[in-house]
């Protein structure tokens with residue numbers, strides 16, 4: 001008896017401490033209680049009062065149950081008088097919650113409809129989920145200077161103070177797009193297009209996470225929204241559309257370009273890259289990858305992360321510098337991209353050496369039977385260290 005009570009008390013204390021400490025995180029970029037844009041703010045304005053009301057009711061109910069347990073526990077006393085039915089009390093206890101729920105419901109419906117609006121959209125970005133990364137493609141929108149489609153991955157770049165509409169879908173299983181600081185979640189479902197509004201108040205990076213279990217590396221399917229001032233966004237757009245610059249003859253990067261043509265271009269597109277015979281190299285990921293796509297690497301070094309935002313492309317010090325920059329400096333720092341001194345060369349080399357070792361993927365030949373010989377993720381290509389040297393030099397030119 002004593003022993004089980006002590007055990008129960010300890011369990012209670014441990015649960016309480018865990019809940020309390022869990023609320024103490026200072027660096028919590030995916031905190032749902034810190035909205036950074038009007039859509040997330042609408043949800044927050046709804047959940048704060050509902051949480052307060054539900055909290056008060058929860059405490060009253062828990063206290064009443066506790067009191068009943070304590071007051072009427074079996075001490076050998078005779079069974080109290082049994083009664084049945086108290087219409088006045090029962091009706092009151094049914095009507096009060098119904099009224100509370102009706103009020104909550106009215107406000108909730110309003111927010112649901114406001115969040116579903118698409119008629120005030122200023123910029124459209126198509127978002128496609130696949131195991132285990134997100135692709136962003138910006139259809140031609142002349143008013144934003146987007147005169148040819150831009151295809152990117154990992155980081156969604158958008159202008160601040162702008163009503164951005166994501167049109168989401170998936171190429172394999174169901175995923176879910178969630179940037180907690182900017183809005184709630186929206187599932188990305190194969191064969192369907194779901195919309196999600198995003199708008200950020202200030203420049204900066206807003207972290208997110210795939211929130212629909214999608215297989216082995218679900219936990220490693222991350223994403224970031226990067227908000228830039230209108231002026232910086234225009235620079236980013238221009239940079240993304242800039243023509244391909246082949247590496248100079250006789251450089252390590254030039255050797256890397258030919259390794260890339262041999263090993264990588266069957267899956268990865270680099271816009272403007274030409275084969276030795278002068279023809280454009282066109283990737284055929286649909287023949288090699290189960291989802292039918294691999295990240296477009298044309299401007300790889302303009303992003304800060306890679307492989308589903310799981311790894312930083314920037315070394316920690318450089319990444320912190322961008323991540324912590326204040327609004328005024330953020331754009332310039334982000335647009336600087338990745339150069340040799342800031343490249344997180346260790347993680348990039350580890351990726352090229354053996355991708356499935358650093359990010360779990362079904363890229364194992366033994367598992368290819370059920371996917372028609374196509375990889376889920378990037379396979380181990382068995383590259384030599386000198387080929388990796390060349391590739392790193394080449395990838396650094398993709399900006």
Ligand SMILES: [Cu+2]
Pocket residue numbers: 129130132174175176210211212213214218221
């Ligand atoms: Cu996913």
